[in-house]
Amino acid sequence: MGSGDSPIRSPQDKEVPMSSKIHGLNIIPLRKIPDERGTIMHMLRADAPHFDKFGEVYFATAYPGVIKAWHLHTKQAQNYCCIQGMIKLVCYDDRADSPTKGVLQEIVMGDLNYVLVQIPPLLINGWKCIGTQTALLANCADMPHDPTEMKRIDPFDPAIPYDWALKHG
């Protein structure tokens, strides 16, 4: 891609999953390759070991402070990458048969932490645009959007033990 991409390094270098608190949730560090013209930013290759299948790629923006939550997909897996600005992604494991049932995980991602997050079906998730800039999230989902397989839960539903409010400290 970019001429700054050394041919000695494989594009997959360092792009291996990190450990996560929640079973089946993958966090993969991604490379950005900047030069004086601009930047190349990796997301997902069909030959990556963590690639499953392609369904749809689309983008979502959110203005600072906006919460887009909660989402629960019954079939679709998400591949999220915040390519501009910063978001706080929150995942809550309410899966009856999960070894990490009840665990909640926050992932602060975007310009300052450029990662791919793979969210399996049935994991409750949502995100909030943090900081001062509009956030731009790319999703490369494993099946095309189908409103019948998606459930929306109110972001302030008390059944989910999470408070979206800014925590000063």
Added chain:
Amino acid sequence: MGSGDSPIRSPQDKEVPMSSKIHGLNIIPLRKIPDERGTIMHMLRADAPHFDKFGEVYFATAYPGVIKAWHLHTKQAQNYCCIQGMIKLVCYDDRADSPTKGVLQEIVMGDLNYVLVQIPPLLINGWKCIGTQTALLANCADMPHDPTEMKRIDPFDPAIPYDWALKHG
């Protein structure tokens, strides 16, 4: 996706290829769905009639005035979508067996013209960031990046009858 997306409309509504001056070059208008939280921006679905196969999705930015050209892929087809800012994409048909050999086409795309452009292999192409904002280009290519199938040609090579300079008028 966005709650502003009426369930009566199919996500593919109006997302059908437009005519193009160059044989095999497809331009598909895309939908943006804005609301008070942000925007959903379509790009490519596996069930779209114009989808072929998935190889890699990555992003490229360019600062205002920067030219990224010329690129010639011998095997890979590109799916380009400018999701922020504006670019001028230029395609030059130098394919010996093409019915439109010798034709050059400029496509001004981005915030003000949100489209998907499908560039078949062997079509010479390049782009320039126009306007005042950094441009952000998404590419959903049909095979993973392989430097051996890509040829770079100097953006000012006289063999290609195109002048990248700003044309006042």
